[in-house]
Amino acid sequence: MKKYILKRILTLLPTVFIVSVVVFLLVHLTPGDPAAMMLGDDATMEDIAALHAKLGLDDPLIVQYIRWVSRCLQGDFGTSTAVIGQKVSDMVFSHFRPTLCLAIYSQLITILLAIPTGILAARKRGRIADMITSVLSLLGISLPSFMMGLGLVLLVAVHFRALPAAGYKDLFTDGLLPFLRYMTLPALSLGFIHAAYMMRMTKTSMLEVLSSDYIKMARSKGVKEHTIIGKHAFRNAFLTVLTVIGQGFISALAGAAVVEKLFTIPGIGTLMVDSIEKRDYQVIQAITLLIAMLNVVINLIIDLLYGLCDPRIRLE
Amino acid sequence: MTDTILSVSNLSTSFRTDRGWLKAIDGVSFTVHRGEILGLVGESGCGKSVTSQSIMRLYEEKRMVRYEGTVMLSGTDLLSLPFSRMQHIRGRDISMIFQDALSSLNPVLTVGDQIMEPLRIHQKMRGDAARAEALNMLRLVGIPAPETRLRQYPHELSGGMRQRVMIAIALACHPQLLIADEPTTALDVTIQAQIMDLIVFLNRQLAMGVILITHDLAVVAQTCQRVAVMYLGQIVEEGGVPDIFDRPLHPYTRGLLASIPRMDGDRRERLHVIDGTVPLLHQMPSGCRFAPRCPYATDHCRKEMPQLRSVSGGQSVRCWREEE
Ligand SMILES: Nc1ncnc2c1ncn2[C@@H]1O[C@H](COP(=O)(O)OP(=O)(O)OP(=O)(O)O)[C@@H](O)[C@H]1O
Ligand SMILES: [Mg+2]
Numbered sequence: 001m002k003k004y005i006l007k008r009i010l011t012l013l014p015t016v017f018i019v020s021v022v023v024f025l026l027v028h029l030t031p032g033d034p035a036a037m038m039l040g041d042d043a044t045m046e047d048i049a050a051l052h053a054k055l056g057l058d059d060p061l062i063v064q065y066i067r068w069v070s071r072c073l074q075g076d077f078g079t080s081t082a083v084i085g086q087k088v089s090d091m092v093f094s095h096f097r098p099t100l101c102l103a104i105y106s107q108l109i110t111i112l113l114a115i116p117t118g119i120l121a122a123r124k125r126g127r128i129a130d131m132i133t134s135v136l137s138l139l140g141i142s143l144p145s146f147m148m149g150l151g152l153v154l155l156v157a158v159h160f161r162a163l164p165a166a167g168y169k170d171l172f173t174d175g176l177l178p179f180l181r182y183m184t185l186p187a188l189s190l191g192f193i194h195a196a197y198m199m200r201m202t203k204t205s206m207l208e209v210l211s212s213d214y215i216k217m218a219r220s221k222g223v224k225e226h227t228i229i230g231k232h233a234f235r236n237a238f239l240t241v242l243t244v245i246g247q248g249f250i251s252a253l254a255g256a257a258v259v260e261k262l263f264t265i266p267g268i269g270t271l272m273v274d275s276i277e278k279r280d281y282q283v284i285q286a287i288t289l290l291i292a293m294l295n296v297v298i299n300l301i302i303d304l305l306y307g308l309c310d311p312r313i314r315l316e
Numbered sequence: 317m318t319d320t321i322l323s324v325s326n327l328s329t330s331f332r333t334d335r336g337w338l339k340a341i342d343g344v345s346f347t348v349h350r351g352e353i354l355g356l357v358g359e360s361g362c363g364k365s366v367t368s369q370s371i372m373r374l375y376e377e378k379r380m381v382r383y384e385g386t387v388m389l390s391g392t393d394l395l396s397l398p399f400s401r402m403q404h405i406r407g408r409d410i411s412m413i414f415q416d417a418l419s420s421l422n423p424v425l426t427v428g429d430q431i432m433e434p435l436r437i438h439q440k441m442r443g444d445a446a447r448a449e450a451l452n453m454l455r456l457v458g459i460p461a462p463e464t465r466l467r468q469y470p471h472e473l474s475g476g477m478r479q480r481v482m483i484a485i486a487l488a489c490h491p492q493l494l495i496a497d498e499p500t501t502a503l504d505v506t507i508q509a510q511i512m513d514l515i516v517f518l519n520r521q522l523a524m525g526v527i528l529i530t531h532d533l534a535v536v537a538q539t540c541q542r543v544a545v546m547y548l549g550q551i552v553e554e555g556g557v558p559d560i561f562d563r564p565l566h567p568y569t570r571g572l573l574a575s576i577p578r579m580d581g582d583r584r585e586r587l588h589v590i591d592g593t594v595p596l597l598h599q600m601p602s603g604c605r606f607a608p609r610c611p612y613a614t615d616h617c618r619k620e621m622p623q624l625r626s627v628s629g630g631q632s633v634r635c636w637r638e639e640e
Contacts, residue, residue: 213419220372221434221485222407235424311469312423 118202140196
């Protein structure tokens with residue numbers, strides 16, 4: 001297992017390198033002089049040149065890249081060019097918590113919703129339960145998340161007045177109950193599309209596993225039906241579902257902008273949209289890097305979980 | 317030898333398909349005695365697997381399958397048992413082993429877990445007791461270093477080892493009856509012989525009945541006391557191995573025996589020398605099912621189906637030619 005973990009981590013290094021180069025170049029190749037942008041319209045040529053020298057913008061690209069990487073490794077992402085004096089790391093960090101909490105909550109809902117219904121649909125193939133889940137999953141796949149969000153707001157918040165229509169409460173400073181009250185609708189609209197997908201994947205992989213020989217063997221041993229489903233079948237079907245969970249996490253983190261805007265949640269998505277409007281390149285760069293690295297980390301975690309769940313992979 | 321364990325009579329199994337209900341096996345009857353190995357042979361698709369899986373009621377989807385007839389196991393009719401009772405029979409009184417051990421063992425569970433499972437279910441064994449019994453079983457089926465094997469996963473074992481593990485799982489609760497559905501087809505020749513020897517050894521050691529499904533008539537000749545020959549969902553001939561091999565009565569059995577490869581040849585060769593092809597289930601002939609391929613078929617054969625009738629010395633045959 002140790003060898004497997006080490007191998008997984010080593011194979012990530014090239015990816016991390018390429019991602020960092022791309023993110024670095026992304027900002028350096030965008031038109032416009034960041035120094036001129038920081039100083040505003042009425043800056044003199046001398047001022048701009050002085051800032052250039054101070055920021056090292058005239059150094060060769062390689063030197064700039066190495067300097068940037070070593071700063072990033074120390075958690076220093078520079079200062080914002082739009083909000084004077086603000087450290088980028090502070091801005092990103094404070095906006096990251098709502099996004100992360102929202103992503104985790106929405107994925108929890110997704111998993112708890114999709115996996116049991118997927119299993120149920122596989123068990124009751126061709127019956128009403130199966131039909132309902134098929135319709136729901138079709139709905140989930142064809143409905144964009146902002147439509148889903150709007151619909152939920154209209155129904156639950158406006159019509160039934162059951163939950164607030166927008167706003168943010170933090171899990172750690174405001175407590176669990178306010179968090180759940182405010183975050184359930186955003187989490188649902190963020191997770192629904194993925195829940196539909198996960199449900200279908202659970203169903204198809206369960207169906208495949210249930211028709212396999214080792215399930216027949218387990219039945220011929222006298223294993224009870226619920227143990228067949230829970231122990232023999234789901235453990236195998238879960239291997240497919242695990243990948244889907246990873247994808248869900250990534251898309252919940254990277255794709256939260258629409259939902260965050262809709263529910264006015266001060267998350268990474270909101271910060272990204274604001275920074276794009278203000279051309280705050282330092283922040284954009286930091287967020288892009290963060291999302292890309294999260295992608296890598298989540299994939300690593302999924303790989304490791306995969307190794308944990310599937311003995312055939314672990315030993316290779 | 318006269319102690320009957322299993323008595324199947326008039327067993328028919330139908331599946332619901334797009335074309336309506338199809339009878340995969342039709343009126344199958346046979347018995348298995350304690351300590352006996354009964355061979356079940358016939359061409360591919362004749363219903364050997366359906367017969368064995370119907371005995372264990374492994375086709376569980378109620379609306380998709382229909383059983384008729386009776387399957388008496390030591391005095392209880394399995395087909396009329398409630399499903400929950402059937403689960404207690406499986407693995408405790410009847411067990412089954414399959415052709416491909418790699419796909420029949422759960423890839424994510426250890427060998428130990430899979431052997432101990434029937435012990436936990438049927439004998440309520442826990443912890444060390446279950447472990448000790450699992451080790452016993454692994455030793456019984458001839459697996460070296462059983463303590464290590466217990467912690468391993470199926471993919472870590474060789475093909476022959478996996479087959480032994482599957483046998484150990486099936487026999488963990490010492491069932492009265494073992495159904496082996498082509499247990500050696502997926503193995504190479506030397507391992508095949510070892511596994512067959514093991515099955516014969518265990519059959520004597522545990523005094524259980526065995527139904528051995530196989531394509532290999534040479535194996536039947538070496539290991540079975542009796543043999544039943546199936547054709548298109550029916551048993552066409554049944555009897556003691558020496559009788560049937562010396563004096564096959566049904567033209568189909570004769571064809572099969574004529575197509576037997578010589579003992580020094582490649583024993584894995586499949587049996588397909590009889591002329592003609594097997595009709596599909598939904599276009600079954602109304603008379604004798606073998607008539608379209610039978611060199612002796614008469615109009616009578618084509619019109620009316622013969623019944624399985626005993627002739628002499630415990631041999632029975634389903635053929636009009638033997639009626640006189
Ligand atoms: N679940 C099912 N639904 C519909 N038809 C089936 C089903 N299982 C088996 N059959 C049909 O029943 C017939 C007998 O199949 P079976 O698997 O018993 O053959 P077999 O004698 O075991 O052949 P083989 O030697 O290839 O294993 C075949 O025509 C098959 O198509
Ligand atoms: Mg078969």
